[in-house]
Amino acid sequence: MAGNLSTPGASVASRVFALLAAFDAEHRALSLTALAERAGLPLATAHRLAGELVGLGGLERRADRYVVGRLVWDLGLLAPVQVELRQVAAPFLHDLYAATHATVHLAERAGAEVLYLDRLSGRATVPVVSRVGGRLPLHTTGVGKVLLAHAPDDVQRAVLADLARVTPYTITQPGRLREQLRRVHREGFAQTVEEMSPGACSVAVPVRHGPDGQVVAALGLVVPDLRRGRARLIAALQVAAAGIGRSLPAEPSSPGGLPLSESSR
Template identity: 65%
Template sequence: MAGNVGTPGATVAGRVMAILDAFDDQHPRLPLSELARRAGLPLPTAHRLAGELVRHGALARARGDYAIGRRLWEIGLLAPVPSTLREAASPFLNDIHAATRATVHLAVRDGEQVLYLERLAGRASVPVVSTVGSTLPLHATGVGKVLLAHAPADIRRRVLAALTRVTPYTVTQPGRLRAQLAQIRLTGYATTVEEMSLGACSVAVPVRREDQVVAAIGVVVPTLRRDRARLTAALQVAAQGIARHLGA
């Protein structure tokens, strides 16, 4: 997990990384004093470096606080794996969106979080908190549960040891979530019911490259009572198509 960097590097690059590492999903915006504390830097140093990062677009000012800037996300898109995934997934995500008019997601695991690489907006009446480039808890989202189910055992242990409640319906009992993850590996899909946002349900499936799960795709809808099987089938067909493109 990011933040609380005890001994930042002596180099300028080390201090810059300490500032960027101060942000995480629990601290998306930080006042200067807290930014300096979490980065382990003197206040004047943090102020000077944060100002430089703002000028270059790596940080942004948000109501007096600092936040991660758009430029970092744009640079991140140049990384080979996310870029290839987005290109391979794009036509299939558009097909699902056109057929369902639901919010469609493409996501990967980023440490102990789920990182959203793509989002096609669906019905405005369904509350969706994700944005492209944002991270959310693995255990509270459909795509996140898929990725957690297929994550290394040490990642699963750490996530299961620190389950946070986002809504009254978020699964925070380790034993119950562990059983869900086993079921996801068995059935090939994950669902959530108002676990990340009230009024929003999701279903998601893994995207594989050879024998590895490299991403997850999912949809967010008001209810899964009638359409779960149809949505799951559509996602699985899309995931197979994405996998073929990645293999090619």
């Protein structure tokens, strides 16, 4: 991985991806200048390349802003990001939503963050910051705590060593969080109370799979209040999680692995 993209030695491909990767959830539309800056490319280069990408469908131009193009959307949907899991889980997520009318989350761990694989939300009764494809800290979300509790030691250590504060209720003391993680193991669920966003609480359970009960994902609900009906939510979650785990194909396949369809013309 070369250093500065504007220095000779950087490949065109890396520059192309630098341009694309300049976009994120907070920057869905960028002016040429912003794009160049965020991509670390000279203005003229960014301009030429961006123009080329627009022609190829990788970017789109909206007035004086660039946005990610349709082709990328198309292609992204082909990426084997837990397709199997998401497919299998979808009906269970619906069931959960129907039963609770809460925001439903399906997530996996990606490094030291939660990666949201799917989300169902009714008309927002609670402010929810998650986004399909979005990442959030492990220690501030219900699904995150579940995943963290079942993560390898080194991940736990790394996360516990740096607990960023998000709200006044965010748990930032390693000791307290570690105790909570132990409880997750003991009780089979995790919860948060306004630790990610004010006014939002969550419960979550692991999705286990295979004979060894490997935790492959987490299933969570976000609600305005946990004081009433928590037991009911957990019960619903556990039923759904069990159903998902049971419905997953036996083969412990590579992460996200799926029918690797036949090749050739």
